[in-house]
Amino acid sequence: MMGLPKHVFSGQRIGAMVLRYLYLLRGSWPRIVEQAYWPTVQMVIWGLVTRFFVTNSSWVAEAAGVLIAAVLLWDVLFRAQLGVSVIFMEELFARHLGHLFASPLRPYELALSLVLISLVRTCIGVGTAALLAIPLYHYSIFDMGLPLLAFFTNLLIFGWAIGFGICALLLRYGLGVESLAWASIFAIAPVSGIYYPIATLPEWLQPVAWILPTSHVFEGMRAVLFDRHFDTGMFLWAVALNVVYLIAGAAVFLRAFGHARERGLLLQAGE
Amino acid sequence: MAAIEVHQMSKRFGEVRAVHEVSFTIERGSICALLGANAAGKTTTLAMLLGLVTPSAGSIRVLGHDLLRDRFEVLGRMNFSSPYVDLPQRLTVVENLTVYGRLYGVPNLEKRLAELAPRLEIEALMRREYRTLSAGQKTRVVLAKALINRPEVLLLDEPTASLDPDTADRIRRMLLDYQRETGATLVLASHNMSEVERVCDRVLMMRGGEIVDRGTPAGLIARYGRDTLEEVFLDIARHRSHDGLAAAAT
Numbered sequence: 403m404m405g406l407p408k409h410v411f412s413g414q415r416i417g418a419m420v421l422r423y424l425y426l427l428r429g430s431w432p433r434i435v436e437q438a439y440w441p442t443v444q445m446v447i448w449g450l451v452t453r454f455f456v457t458n459s460s461w462v463a464e465a466a467g468v469l470i471a472a473v474l475l476w477d478v479l480f481r482a483q484l485g486v487s488v489i490f491m492e493e494l495f496a497r498h499l500g501h502l503f504a505s506p507l508r509p510y511e512l513a514l515s516l517v518l519i520s521l522v523r524t525c526i527g528v529g530t531a532a533l534l535a536i537p538l539y540h541y542s543i544f545d546m547g548l549p550l551l552a553f554f555t556n557l558l559i560f561g562w563a564i565g566f567g568i569c570a571l572l573l574r575y576g577l578g579v580e581s582l583a584w585a586s587i588f589a590i591a592p593v594s595g596i597y598y599p600i601a602t603l604p605e606w607l608q609p610v611a612w613i614l615p616t617s618h619v620f621e622g623m624r625a626v627l628f629d630r631h632f633d634t635g636m637f638l639w640a641v642a643l644n645v646v647y648l649i650a651g652a653a654v655f656l657r658a659f660g661h662a663r664e665r666g667l668l669l670q671a672g673e
Numbered sequence: 674m675a676a677i678e679v680h681q682m683s684k685r686f687g688e689v690r691a692v693h694e695v696s697f698t699i700e701r702g703s704i705c706a707l708l709g710a711n712a713a714g715k716t717t718t719l720a721m722l723l724g725l726v727t728p729s730a731g732s733i734r735v736l737g738h739d740l741l742r743d744r745f746e747v748l749g750r751m752n753f754s755s756p757y758v759d760l761p762q763r764l765t766v767v768e769n770l771t772v773y774g775r776l777y778g779v780p781n782l783e784k785r786l787a788e789l790a791p792r793l794e795i796e797a798l799m800r801r802e803y804r805t806l807s808a809g810q811k812t813r814v815v816l817a818k819a820l821i822n823r824p825e826v827l828l829l830d831e832p833t834a835s836l837d838p839d840t841a842d843r844i845r846r847m848l849l850d851y852q853r854e855t856g857a858t859l860v861l862a863s864h865n866m867s868e869v870e871r872v873c874d875r876v877l878m879m880r881g882g883e884i885v886d887r888g889t890p891a892g893l894i895a896r897y898g899r900d901t902l903e904e905v906f907l908d909i910a911r912h913r914s915h916d917g918l919a920a921a922a923t
Contacts, residue, residue: 410745412778415774415775416773417775418773418775418776419723419772419776421771421775422761422768422772423771425764425765426761426764427800428765429763429765429768430763456761491870492761493761496760496761496762497757497758497759497761498758498759498761499758500725500755500757500758500760500805501753501759501760501773501818501899502776503725504723504724504725504748504751504752504753505748505749505752505773505776506745506749506776506777506778507744507747508778532712554890571907576772577784577901589853641868660727663724663725663726663727664726664727665686666684666686666691666720666725666726668720668725668726669716669720669725669755669757669758670757
């Protein structure tokens with residue numbers, strides 16, 4: 403007979419779930435291609451827009467890579483969010499939650515495995531597009547150096563926080579809210595200042611923008627590209643906001659599990 | 674010694690009373706059946722024993738642990754199969770079993786898979802994607818998953834529901850062998866009365882979320898003055914008590 407699980411937190415169980423998602427990814431080449439497809443298409447479009455603006459806009463001409471960098475970083479957020487919520491949806495489609503949560507797997511271990519696989523998927527997707535931008539447009543986002551790591555990490559974490567919120571909605575309301583997983587993130591796009599400074603927004607909307615880590619990241623990115631200056635204040639704001647959003651997202655996700663157990667949804671969740 | 678102790682357990686889903694104040698004890702090493710018509714509360718009862726559903730009231734102890742307070746202390750020593758949940762369709766059989774072997778912390782996993790595959794006759798299926806299997810093959814794979822950690826308590830919801838009689842018989846023998854070898858406690862919800870008569874020590878009869886009768890299969894058959902457990906089941910499902918039957922007979 404097996405002994406009691408020795409640890410409250412098990413790397414082996416998290417590893418088992420990451421393995422499950424890697425098997426899924428490995429077993430389907432369209433899934434791997436899909437990771438890189440949209441980031442690459444977006445990068446190609448914004449690269450062409452950049453070529454046009456470089457000769458028609460003094461602002462873009464000052465930092466030719468600003469639009470490509472913006473679209474690649476935006477995709478970090480988008481892929482990170484999808485990496486959590488879409489993978490969780492796979493469990494619902496497979497009617498698999500009952501088996502998972504009859505095992506010793508803790509909900510927070512599932513959450514950790516989701517963020518790990520999200521990191522892998524984001525690196526495949528955005529990494530491919532970023533590498534292709536080098537030969538296509540002679541622009542390397544990696545030239546940003548360490549600030550890139552700061553932007554990448556902040557966007558990744560905010561994407562996870564939103565992903566957890568969507569997972570909670572999926573658990574509570576089922577696959578009827580599936581479209582939210584794809585669409586919800588675009589609600590924050592206009593106020594995140596991805597392609598333009600936050601000062602461009604109407605004054606009444608700017609406070610909304612500043613409570614999002616994305617605004618601080620994209621302003622910080624422009625500071626690096628235009629002024630060659632890493633804005634520590636912006637970075638710290640993004641980190642502080644991310645701490646709040648990640649805790650809130652994880653709490654909502656874990657609470658949704660409690661609710662699902664009360665309502666018997668772990669056995670019913672599925673198509 | 675009791676493997677499972679349930680006291681006054683109830684579950685309501687809004688206005689629906691799924692299970693109402695059920696109490697029972699299942700001894701270690703026994704095989705107990707939950708019998709009842711559809712919506713009698715069997716699956717909800719099993720789900721509560723696994724911690725998948727939180728009871729509205731009552732207490733559950735499994736292998737000496739309070740399941741409501743520390744279910745993770747005991748889930749590694751349990752397992753289950755059910756037709757209401759599935760395994761990932763796009764993973765192969767061996768991938769699915771590997772993931773579950775690791776989730777349950779099974780030592781020498783490859784050896785364990787090599788033991789289980791012939792017992793459940795799934796050797797030829799190991800490299801196939803789960804979605805390509807027939808219903809009967811899937812049932813055998815899910816049973817392999819249910820046995821992967823050598824559970825001390827095994828909960829089976831309609832374990833032979835989609836199997837042909839020959840395969841179902843072999844699966845029943847395999848489960849009995851497993852129980853004899855390990856001394857595990859088996860709880861199964863089933864509509865297959867002959868199966869229950871053959872393999873179970875005790876039966877809990879459920880109706881409308883309540884346990885309306887209990888006993889050994891032979892004891893229940895004798896008490897209701899019937900020849901088979903199926904006839905007893907029909908009496909209970911149609912609200913005929915053994916007292917009423919006895920009165921009618923006299």
